[in-house]
Amino acid sequence: MCGIIGYIGKNNALPILIDGLKRMEYRGYDSSGVAVCDKGDVFCVKAVGKIRELEEKVGNLSPTLPQYAGQVPSKGRESVGIAHTRWATHGRPTEANAHPHSDCTGNIWVVHNGIIENYKELKENLIKKGHVFKSETDSEVIAHLIEDIYKQAIARQNASKNSNLTYRNLNNSQEEGSDPFGGGQTPRMAHFNLLTATLKALNLLKGAYGLVVMHKDEPNKLIVAKLGSPLLIGFADNEAIIASDASAILRYTKQVIYLDDGEVAEINGGSFEIYDLESRKKNKEIEEIEWDITQAQKHGFAHFMLKEIFEQPEAIANSIRGRLLIEEGKAKLGGLDAELRRIRDIERIIIVSCGTAYHAGLIGEYMIEEYAGVPVEVEYASEFRYRKPILDDKTAILAISQSGETADTIAAIAEAKGKNVLTLGIVNTVGSTIARMTDAGVYNHSGPEIAVASTKAFTSQLAVLALFTMFLGRQRDMAFVTGERISKELAMLPEKIKKILELNEHIKNIAEKYRNAKNFAFLGRKYNYPVAIEGALKLKEISYIHSEGFCSGELKHGSIALIDEDFPSMFIAPTDSVYEKNLNNMAEIKARGGRIIAVATEGNEEIKSVADNIVYIPKTLEMLTPILSVIPLQLFAYHMAILNGRDVDKPRNLAKSVTVE
Numbered sequence: 001m002c003g004i005i006g007y008i009g010k011n012n013a014l015p016i017l018i019d020g021l022k023r024m025e026y027r028g029y030d031s032s033g034v035a036v037c038d039k040g041d042v043f044c045v046k047a048v049g050k051i052r053e054l055e056e057k058v059g060n061l062s063p064t065l066p067q068y069a070g071q072v073p074s075k076g077r078e079s080v081g082i083a084h085t086r087w088a089t090h091g092r093p094t095e096a097n098a099h100p101h102s103d104c105t106g107n108i109w110v111v112h113n114g115i116i117e118n119y120k121e122l123k124e125n126l127i128k129k130g131h132v133f134k135s136e137t138d139s140e141v142i143a144h145l146i147e148d149i150y151k152q153a154i155a156r157q158n159a160s161k162n163s164n165l166t167y168r169n170l171n172n173s174q175e176e177g178s179d180p181f182g183g184g185q186t187p188r189m190a191h192f193n194l195l196t197a198t199l200k201a202l203n204l205l206k207g208a209y210g211l212v213v214m215h216k217d218e219p220n221k222l223i224v225a226k227l228g229s230p231l232l233i234g235f236a237d238n239e240a241i242i243a244s245d246a247s248a249i250l251r252y253t254k255q256v257i258y259l260d261d262g263e264v265a266e267i268n269g270g271s272f273e274i275y276d277l278e279s280r281k282k283n284k285e286i287e288e289i290e291w292d293i294t295q296a297q298k299h300g301f302a303h304f305m306l307k308e309i310f311e312q313p314e315a316i317a318n319s320i321r322g323r324l325l326i327e328e329g330k331a332k333l334g335g336l337d338a339e340l341r342r343i344r345d346i347e348r349i350i351i352v353s354c355g356t357a358y359h360a361g362l363i364g365e366y367m368i369e370e371y372a373g374v375p376v377e378v379e380y381a382s383e384f385r386y387r388k389p390i391l392d393d394k395t396a397i398l399a400i401s402q403s404g405e406t407a408d409t410i411a412a413i414a415e416a417k418g419k420n421v422l423t424l425g426i427v428n429t430v431g432s433t434i435a436r437m438t439d440a441g442v443y444n445h446s447g448p449e450i451a452v453a454s455t456k457a458f459t460s461q462l463a464v465l466a467l468f469t470m471f472l473g474r475q476r477d478m479a480f481v482t483g484e485r486i487s488k489e490l491a492m493l494p495e496k497i498k499k500i501l502e503l504n505e506h507i508k509n510i511a512e513k514y515r516n517a518k519n520f521a522f523l524g525r526k527y528n529y530p531v532a533i534e535g536a537l538k539l540k541e542i543s544y545i546h547s548e549g550f551c552s553g554e555l556k557h558g559s560i561a562l563i564d565e566d567f568p569s570m571f572i573a574p575t576d577s578v579y580e581k582n583l584n585n586m587a588e589i590k591a592r593g594g595r596i597i598a599v600a601t602e603g604n605e606e607i608k609s610v611a612d613n614i615v616y617i618p619k620t621l622e623m624l625t626p627i628l629s630v631i632p633l634q635l636f637a638y639h640m641a642i643l644n645g646r647d648v649d650k651p652r653n654l655a656k657s658v659t660v661e
Contacts, residue, residue: 034058116206308456351364353380496617544644
């Protein structure tokens with residue numbers, strides 16, 4: 001949700017910033033902006049709409065933007081800039097509300113992702129002091145707040161030059177002075193600068209932020225801060241790139257540091273210092289990103305979503321590689337080794353997640369309870385934090401998140417950790433907040449997922465949940481033969497997925513028949529009930545067609561009232577333990593004139609008597625059918641969206657990662 005990028009170094013900032021915005025556009029795309037500092041001036045350009053609108057505007061203005069025309073920074077100076085692609089929270093998508101935001105003087109510039117909860121109170125105080133605001137956003141208050149603190153502290157510092165007052169160094173004396181903003185104390189500094197002003201401002205903010213600050217009077221410096229919103233910093237040869245997402249950095253470097261909550265970085269080209277909010281220095285190790293930039297490109301596919309659907313054989317193979325011990329009927333999950341004893345003692349699991357990851361959790365509930373014998377509850381992370389959950393030392397919280405940055409899921413983990421409960425994670429993004437916050441966990445290793453609608457992350461989450469089920473089950477009562485059977489079937493999934501992908505044209509032809517539908521029902525039972533919910537979500541989020549997922553066993557308890565010839569149904573009905581019941585439900589819909597598309601197991605001829613159209617999937621274990629049955633639904637949603645002229649990778653009102661509540 002919103003993409004931030006900043007650059008400081010020897011190369012031209014502007015093209016790097018625009019390129020970074022393009023690579024992060026899936027994080028937000030209702031408006032964007034860029035600001036670069038050059039020769040004592042700041043050039044800022046903003047645009048409403050997709051990044052191409054900003055790029056076109058920048059291109060038209062290039063004669064007045066020297067860095068875009070190819071000049072390199074003058075000797076002894078660095079090229080510095082910040083940019084932002086927005087997904088609106090406070091304020092409409094307008095140029096005024098687009099980032100970067102500046103203070104009254106145009107000296108201080110800020111890009112921000114998150115929500116400042118006390119911005120109204122801060123804004124009112126600043127307006128009383130004469131500050132003039134240009135936007136409706138909560139973010140603009142940060143620039144004015146830093147300005148106010150900076151200006152008053154410098155004035156106070158100048159006034160005290162002839163006095164005996166000594167401003168303390170960041171790490172030494174604890175002498176304090178009056179707070180220039182009112183209420184509380186502010187540290188006395190040896191040299192009050194952008195870093196110290198930003199630190200003071202951050203201590204007055206309530207809420208969440210990923211933040212980059214630039215000052216035209218300190219042109220060789222950027223200040224970066226994180227609290228509840230992702231940011232990482234990449235380092236190359238005497239240059240640094242700050243971004244919300246690794247995809248904007250990988251073209252230039254794989255060497256990064258991940259900021260933790262409450263950390264602030266001062267970047268000077270290729271050097272940096274890290275502080276906490278109390279101004280204490282911290283040591284931080286540079287890490288290496290595992291994947292490369294080619295994984296975040298389309299490779300000839302029309303859209304990232306289609307590419308990622310077709311990457312699922314490889315994604316599943318990567319998720320299970322090195323983790324299946326078929327000869328022993330076991331799963332090896334090295335990321336859980338550190339908490340092995342506590343995991344053995346688990347008597348209850350609560351899965352917390354949001355959106356598609358929540359649907360994966362529902363399927364995981366069936367798996368774990370049936371095969372590992374451990375009671376499971378699945379909670380929306382957004383609701384879990386507002387309940388008073390009953391937790392004890394025999395309970396584990398299992399968080400599932402593709403990005404590892406989902407705000408509500410992070411808050412749920414924090415709630416659990418505050419009660420000394422074991423926290424585990426299933427996360428795709430290495431180094432993400434959830435990956436670092438949980439006690440132990442498992443990476444998906446499915447590669448970057450760029451499209452807003454999750455596809456390969458969902459099926460890889462299911463594969464990891466199957467591994468986790470084996471891991472738990474073999475510690476308990478799962479027989480070797482059961483573990484061996486699950487292992488063998490998991491190993492065969494990539495080839496079975498390839499067979500389904502060969503049906504892409506067939507599924508497209510089915511979509512052609514239903515392209516004008518205004519409503520759709522998705523129905524399934526047991527393991528495939530959550531698949532029905534996920535299929536409905538996929539259709540509605542990228543095609544904007546109203547769709548609902550139902551448990552087919554509940555059909556006669558109300559939802560069948562919706563069915564007529566204009567309300568088609570997608571039935572997930574593989575040959576499994578509830579197939580006959582699904583067949584009866586399909587007959588009930590058929591009797592009422594409803595049209596039916598069925599996802600069925602290869603070789604099932606009987607289903608032709610009730611289904612208007614059929615997509616066949618290979619046979620597998622019942623617990624693993626969701627990994628296969630969801631793929632036709634993903635392709636169906638994709639083609640329905642294309643046929644209706646939708647922007648598949650960037651559906652309206654949505655962003656990839658929900659990093660604010």
